[in-house]
Amino acid sequence: MKKNNNSTKYLFVTGGVISSLGKGIISSSLARLLLSRGFRVTIQKFDPYINIDPGTLNPYEHGECYVTIDGHEADLDLGHYERFTNIATTKANNVTTGRIYRDVIEKERHGEYLGKTVQIVPHITDEIKNNILKLGETGDYDFVITEIGGTVGDIESTPFLEAVRQLKWELGKDAMVIHLTYVPFIKAAGELKTKPTQHSVKQLQQTGIQPDILVLRTEKEIPENVCKKVAQFCNVDTRAVVQSVDAQTIYDVPLLMHAQHLDEIVLEKSGLSTKKIPDLIEWNLFLNKLKNATEYINIALVGKYVELQDAYKSISEALCHASAYCDRKLNLISLHSEKINEENVKNYLKDVDGVVIAPGFGKRGIEGKITAIRYCRENDVPTFGICLGMQCMTIEFARNVLGWQDADSKEMNPETKYPVIDLMEDQKNISDLGGTMRLGAYSCQLEPNSKVASAYGKFEIKERHRHRYEFNSEYIDKFEEAGMKCVGRNPDTGLVEVIEIPTLQWFIGTQYHPEYQSTVLKPNPLFLSFIDAAKKFRGEK
Numbered sequence: 164m165k166k167n168n169n170s171t172k173y174l175f176v177t178g179g180v181i182s183s184l185g186k187g188i189i190s191s192s193l194a195r196l197l198l199s200r201g202f203r204v205t206i207q208k209f210d211p212y213i214n215i216d217p218g219t220l221n222p223y224e225h226g227e228c229y230v231t232i233d234g235h236e237a238d239l240d241l242g243h244y245e246r247f248t249n250i251a252t253t254k255a256n257n258v259t260t261g262r263i264y265r266d267v268i269e270k271e272r273h274g275e276y277l278g279k280t281v282q283i284v285p286h287i288t289d290e291i292k293n294n295i296l297k298l299g300e301t302g303d304y305d306f307v308i309t310e311i312g313g314t315v316g317d318i319e320s321t322p323f324l325e326a327v328r329q330l331k332w333e334l335g336k337d338a339m340v341i342h343l344t345y346v347p348f349i350k351a352a353g354e355l356k357t358k359p360t361q362h363s364v365k366q367l368q369q370t371g372i373q374p375d376i377l378v379l380r381t382e383k384e385i386p387e388n389v390c391k392k393v394a395q396f397c398n399v400d401t402r403a404v405v406q407s408v409d410a411q412t413i414y415d416v417p418l419l420m421h422a423q424h425l426d427e428i429v430l431e432k433s434g435l436s437t438k439k440i441p442d443l444i445e446w447n448l449f450l451n452k453l454k455n456a457t458e459y460i461n462i463a464l465v466g467k468y469v470e471l472q473d474a475y476k477s478i479s480e481a482l483c484h485a486s487a488y489c490d491r492k493l494n495l496i497s498l499h500s501e502k503i504n505e506e507n508v509k510n511y512l513k514d515v516d517g518v519v520i521a522p523g524f525g526k527r528g529i530e531g532k533i534t535a536i537r538y539c540r541e542n543d544v545p546t547f548g549i550c551l552g553m554q555c556m557t558i559e560f561a562r563n564v565l566g567w568q569d570a571d572s573k574e575m576n577p578e579t580k581y582p583v584i585d586l587m588e589d590q591k592n593i594s595d596l597g598g599t600m601r602l603g604a605y606s607c608q609l610e611p612n613s614k615v616a617s618a619y620g621k622f623e624i625k626e627r628h629r630h631r632y633e634f635n636s637e638y639i640d641k642f643e644e645a646g647m648k649c650v651g652r653n654p655d656t657g658l659v660e661v662i663e664i665p666t667l668q669w670f671i672g673t674q675y676h677p678e679y680q681s682t683v684l685k686p687n688p689l690f691l692s693f694i695d696a697a698k699k700f701r702g703e704k
């Protein structure tokens with residue numbers, strides 16, 4: 164048996180039947196409950212795809228790309244982990260098949276396998292196991308929750324499940340598997356069907372893994388006798404079959420899981436005390452605000468991926484947190500930037516209380532963003548530009564205020580006479596796309612009299628970045644003379660990180676992504692300030 168020196172408990176969350184059941188939300192909810200009982204918890208995600216990280220995947224493939232403080236481009240589930248736990252993740256919290264294979268191949272090239280044939284078992288599975296145990300070995304955690312991406316039965320998942328099987332054997336009661344499945348409601352028969360769950364558990368058992376707990380995702384309440392039947396068929400305690408019914412908000416899920424004793428069952432099975440009940444006071448405070456707000460706030464999100472539910476996940480969640488704390492019900496209006504033009508922009512924006520200009524890459528949809536920004540600037544609508552959104556605010560100002568018609572970002576037009584957004588010096592010779600942007604948390608010094616400084620309530624902040632291009636410092640004086648101020652700068656490089664037009668109510672662009680650091684218990688100050696401005700703007704109408 165593997166010696167588990169610091170008695171960290173390893174909880175594995177697997178999925179069956181179909182994808183998109185919300186393993187990330189269940190993992191995050193369980194983490195929230197254990198944290199609220201005073202345990203030290205971290206969550207990590209193991210993704211079975213071959214990409215080294217999701218940084219090169221487009222939003223159609225993979226939704227939003229999340230960024231950790233240490234500059235790792237990560238799965239969007241890490242965003243959920245942070246929003247629920249309020250604890251920053253790092254590169255160690257997200258591992259892909261690509262990284263596992265790369266590391267094994269590098270070791271083979273260094274001769275570390277001493278002439279052995281390198282195989283999936285034991286070499287790949289050992290590498291997976293080492294990565295799974297890494298965070299636990301720091302001694303910093305009582306629980307390490309590991310979400311295994313994909314569904315049981317996927318070819319790609321096989322080595323991960325084999326690693327989980329081995330660890331479960333080696334760690335004994337310090338390891339536990341929670342399997343999430345789907346119980347569909349068949350309308351024509353008027354029945355909930357458990358057969359897919361039974362099959363999925365069988366498939367998991369075939370890999371040698373007996374789940375300890377089953378979480379059944381369902382749109383309709385599952386009666387007790389049906390849960391009992393599942394328990395019997397799957398060799399799981401009846402109490403350990405819990406259901407996850409569609410919730411009003413994802414932030415309800417910790418409470419729904421607690422009501423069914425999920426946290427208690429995990430503690431009992433781990434041999435730990437269940438005496439201390441979870442302190443969910445602050446969590447409930449947020450939920451009450453979220454649910455009891457009656458007045459709406461209408462925020463438009465202008466981007467080119469708005470039809471994809473997950474493409475701007477962190478932004479919509481950050482807006483949700485801020486609106487709740489400002490006692491408003493968020494009405495998020497998704498506007499496709501490609502559809503916006505000078506004729507229709509007024510129609511689209513005349514009734515909104517605030518506009519967010521989304522981040523992004525490439526030329527598509529840029530002109531629509533610039534048209535929306537012009538309308539907002541000329542009509543003093545609260546406007547929040549994030550990354551590419553901030554760059555578009557700069558371009559719009561250059562074209563329509565400074566009168567440089569040709570002004571552009573070098574990303575969109577390499578030949579422009581006025582490259583107001585340009586490639587950073589250290590980016591000029593980079594040709595690889597993966598993991599080579601300016602990534603992760605950087606310090607930013609804020610101008611004392613700026614709106615952004617009063618929003619944060621301090622002059623030095625740290626936020627996360629993901630971009631290649633920058634505000635071109637050569638033009639700072641011209642912009643400032645004309646009324647757009649550079650109010651946030653990197654203290655080491657002088658790079659412009661925040662712009663604002665102080666004469667307008669709220670017109671701020673950030674080169675960084677404040678949305679990555681908004682959590683339920685700690686909403687991002689800039690989003691709070693933006694919603695507050697939108698509230699005032701609405702009041703004035």
Ligand code: GLN
Nearest residue numbers: 522523550551630631632
């Ligand atoms: N495409 C822009 C850049 O690389 C902005 C990136 C973004 O919005 N995340 O600088």
